[in-house]
Structures are given as C-alpha cells and as structure tokens.
Amino acid sequence: MSDHNGIILSVNDLKTYFQTEDGVVKAVDGITFTLEKGETLGIVGESGSGKSVTNLSVMRLIPEPPGKIVNGDIIFNGIDVRALSIEEVRKIRGKRIAMIFQDPMTSLNPFLKISTQLMEVTRLHLGHSKQQARAHALKMLKMVGIPDAESRLNNYPHEFSGGMRQRVMIAMALSCDPELLIADEPTTALDVTIQAQILELIKDLKERMGTSVILITHDLGVVAGMTEKIIVMYAGKVFEQAPTKELFSTPANPYTKGLLKSVPDPAHEQGAELYQIPGLPPDVAHLPPGCPFAERCDRAQDICRVEYPPFVQINENHHSLCHFAREVYAESIREGGVK
C-alpha cells in the first residue's frame, strides 16, 4: 500500500466546513501540505484560524453534523483516510497516528487509574495480555521521565501535576509506537520550565523513535526551535508556508511579519512601543470578499479588499497568500530579517 517514498502524510486541498445558525463556517478552507518521515511540521495560528480543525480532520474526529470534510485528500502512508470506515479509522487512531492535547486533565479519565488507561491502549491495539500491558505501561512511564514510575502507575490523574499529566499523555500517545504524533498546544497550559522539559522530551523521543510530528501552537518561540517547516494559518486559510528558517528570516506575508514583530523579544532593549496588529480576527462565518486580513493589514491596497489574493509561490518550498507576496518577500530580504 505504501508506495510513497518518505512521505508519511499528504493533505491536499482539505476543506472542512461547519453548518451553524450563523451560516457556513469555513473552518479550514483549502490546506495542502506534505509531511516527510521523521519531520516536524509546525502549524501556527490564533484561535479560530483552523489549526486544530485541520488536525481533527486528519484524525477523522470532526463531529458530523455540524462539521463535514467537504473536499480534499488525506493520504496517510498511502492510505486514503477519507475513504476508511469508522472501524478502520479506529484501528489507525491511537496506534499509527496519536494525538496529545492542550489540557491533559480533560483528556484523561478522572475515574480511572492511569495504569488502566495506559494498558487499555496496548491491549486494544497491540493485543497485549494484562501482564504485557502493565510491563509496557511501566516502560513508557519511565521513558517519559516519571519518577518512581512503579508506584505512580496506581495513581489517579488528579494526583499528578500538570507537567506530569502531560508526560502521562505523551506516554499513552507513544505506547503503540505511532508513526505520526499530532501535538495540539501541548505546552500551553504549562509553566515555562515545564514547557522546556516537555518540548525537550518530544524532541528526544522523536529522535529516538523516528516519529513524525505535527506541532500546533500559537507560540512562535515554540515552533522556532522544534520544527523543520511551518504553516501559518489565518481565518481557515494557509497564509504562509515555508521552511522554518526561511519563514523567520524572510517572511513573505504581512500577517506573518506582524506576528513576528508583535512578540516582545527579550534579547532586545525595552521601552519602544510594541508593534501591534490592529483590529480583531475576522468572523469566519462572514468573511469579506477580498483578503480576510486586509482590514488589519498595514499595506493593504484597494485590490486587497475586493479580490481574493493568490497563493504565490516564492520558491520551491515557500508560498504566501498575498497580492503583494513578492514585494513583501523582497522587503524582508532588504531588511535582513524582521528584527
């Protein structure tokens, strides 16, 4: 089945829409990307940009109704995910594609010991016996660095701190040695020191097990050190797509540039007013005809408000959704990076 060389996931023109009282919300409206084996892809965006819906779609976890994948291909290791029955998807989910979420407290069952929850995964997917599953659970807890793992197995989720719970989630996600790990804001609820631990853990596990990772976050700092390439989403659209270094050094989209400039940089002197993107993210149910960012963009022209922007190819791996993508790119090169 897998005749793809090196490509583990390819998503082509994916569109996921939601039917709401307010009309059709195009939560994800045409996203295309490929992920190679062992690669880490970052998806960056604000709330409502569609970054989580993209990955729920890949996992076929969109509640239907009101949601629906209306278009596109999702090919995972040669398998057409959209064509699978629910039964078949379940066999992949948790086994070959695993997911960790922002809030480990809501994704663990508070009534069950973590041993039960960890063992369930491998008993179901790998057909482990009780003993095997328990031994495996213990091994996983040790691997993610939970001290005193043996006795911790019998604890309930509330007996762990936030960082430790996230480690348990990661242990569970990696139990079946998945080929793809989707981490949706895995460190947003955690302190910086714990965030650093968890990111280091994901990096380390990725290197050891060769897992491919999709890292969804709103924090540009997190993706800078973790990913090989990045997708920036806004209002359900891919606004920019580039290798990580290039995205940070020479962005070709005004939204990306604005985001990069509005993060206070500890390495720089303070005092000056922080760059701010004006206005609010748009209501995705009522998008204007032109560029969805036009209203907040400091270089918007008349054309931006009436005509939907083209997805301009800057070079082989770098794309930007903007009428003036080439100009913005040239500008970034002249400035020698944003900072």
Next chain:
Amino acid sequence: MTETNGNSLLSIQNLQVHYKLGGGLFSSVKTVKAVDGVSLDIKKGETLGLVGESGCGKSTLGKAILRLTEPTGGKVLYGGRDLAHLPQSAMREQRKCLQMIFQDPYASLNPRMTVGNIIGEPIRTFKLAGDASVESRVQDLMETVGLSRRFIKRYPHEFSGGQRQRIGIARALAVNPDFIVADEPISALDVSIQAQIMNLMERLQAEKDLTYLFISHDLRAVRHLSDRVAVMYLGKIVELAESKDIYAGPLMPYTIALISAVPVPDPEIEARRERIILTGDVPSPINPPKGCHFHTRCQYAIPECKTIVPSLVEIKPRHKAACIRINSEHPHIEENAAAGLGAIGS
C-alpha cells in the same frame, strides 16, 4: 528591611499569607505558606513585574496587597496607613485607589450585566459622578480603552477576549486608581491581541500616572513592560532587580533557569543556545523543602543549601538575590561553582 523611601507608593513589609489545611478528625493541621515574608517597595509610576511558576504565590501576593485575600502577617504601607490592618469598611474606601485586572476576561465580568453597568458600577458605588453623568463617564472610559461607545448596551458574551480585557481595564480605571495589580492580564489572549493590550496598558500608565504590579509567567511580556522585576519561588522573593539587569545577568540559579527556558522566536538562536532544563516540578508549598526552597531542583546545590535559608541581599547595585553561594565580591554562581567556593553568602 523597613526602608521606606520617599518615592515609593506602596511598601510591603514581611507580608505573609498562611493557610491552614486539614485539622479534621484524622489529619493534623498543615500550613501552606503561600506568601512567606515578602518585603517589596513599589515606586510611584513604575511597573514592577512579578514572575514565577504556578503555585509560587504570585497571585496570592497580588490579592493580599488589595486584601482580596487576608494577609496573616506583615504590613502593606500605603499613604501613611497600613492596609493589612485597616477595618473592612476603611479598606473598601481605599479600593478607589487600588484596583485589579484579572486574567480571565470571561470569568471576571458578570454575564448578566451590560458593559455600561459593569463599568458604571464602581462609579455609582463610590458616588464619583452624579447619576446623570455616569453614562457619559462610562462612554469616555470605553473610548479611553479603545472600545466604541456604541457598545454600551451590549453584554460580555458579545465581545472577543481582547475586548473583554479592555472592559476589565475600563472598570478598573473607573475609580481613578493610582495603583493597579494586573494578574496575568494577557495570558488568555491571542498573540496579536496581547501586543494591543500591552500597548494600551503602557499608554494608560503614561496618561494617568499609574503604578502597576504586573503578575505574569510570560517572561517576554514582563521584560517588555516592567521597570523592575521580582522573581518569586514558593512564597519568597528570590531575586529583585531592574528589568534589563535581570535579563542580561540573572544571579540566582532559579532565575537563570527560568530565563533560559523561554523559547526565542528565532530558529538560529534556538539552534545555538544551551537550555538549562530544570528537573522536577515546583515542590508543594504544603511541605516546602528545608533551607533554600529551590535546592531540590538546583544544579549548584551544596549540603548547606538544605539547612540555611538564604536571605535576599544586594549582590550588585540595585540587584538583590537570595543564594548562599554568591556574594557581592563573587556574584556569579557558575564561576563560584567552578572555583569550588562553598557557602559564601548569607
């Protein structure tokens, strides 16, 4: 530690908030020392940043200053009075001058009140304007924080997170305070909105001569907004210095690790730098480690750290830190450790 210098607006002296836990039939009474002897001077017109991990007591400290949590010891001197010991009625009156902005703009606004009533309530409570002029005062405030006056009849759920935070700020400003505790005001907001709120807070500070205690776990934001920064760990201040000094040259090992943990939005820097990964979590404040609270996670800990409680002393000019392995002659822990210096500080 009872220096009250002329230009300080607020002087916190040895403030404590201890909670009693347990004490039921089968459990002994335990004490949580959420704030354990904090002394800080907050200067007029400055922004003092307060950083630390969750559970370190930073929010409790902010609330204790305003008596939203009752302190169990120490003083908060403000305008010649000790807020910690004022009767409730007098304290309520004082809240005209001391206000708070909360983290969660969803939970801190009454969903059944219109924006006009939310912002107008403190004005009416303190009778700061005649009934007839409350509405125009509210509209002015809305304009000040960047909300259209047309929204006055709307309810909180009709606004986005950033706009709600603006409502919270307008409500705090309604009584013309001179001191505001901002408890994680931007953490719940989107990146592009965070910059807006930070700029708004800075503009208001300049216009209205406000003094801020800015509580946050976001070191980038604290660096940007604060003049001075206090670092808190398990109820105690462990380092205090001017913002630029603390980021350029942190002294206390905890601060060094905390700053190194912040991811930098620059892949080139990220690839090069060595991050200090602290092991373990923040220990429980119910039973904090003896001696220096940080010794369980500190790579430089020596046996003395388990017994000696370090005091916050000036290591460099206007730069205090609490660590027994540094002093003013040997301020750098890394060098001291390499040179084999033991317990040289206080």
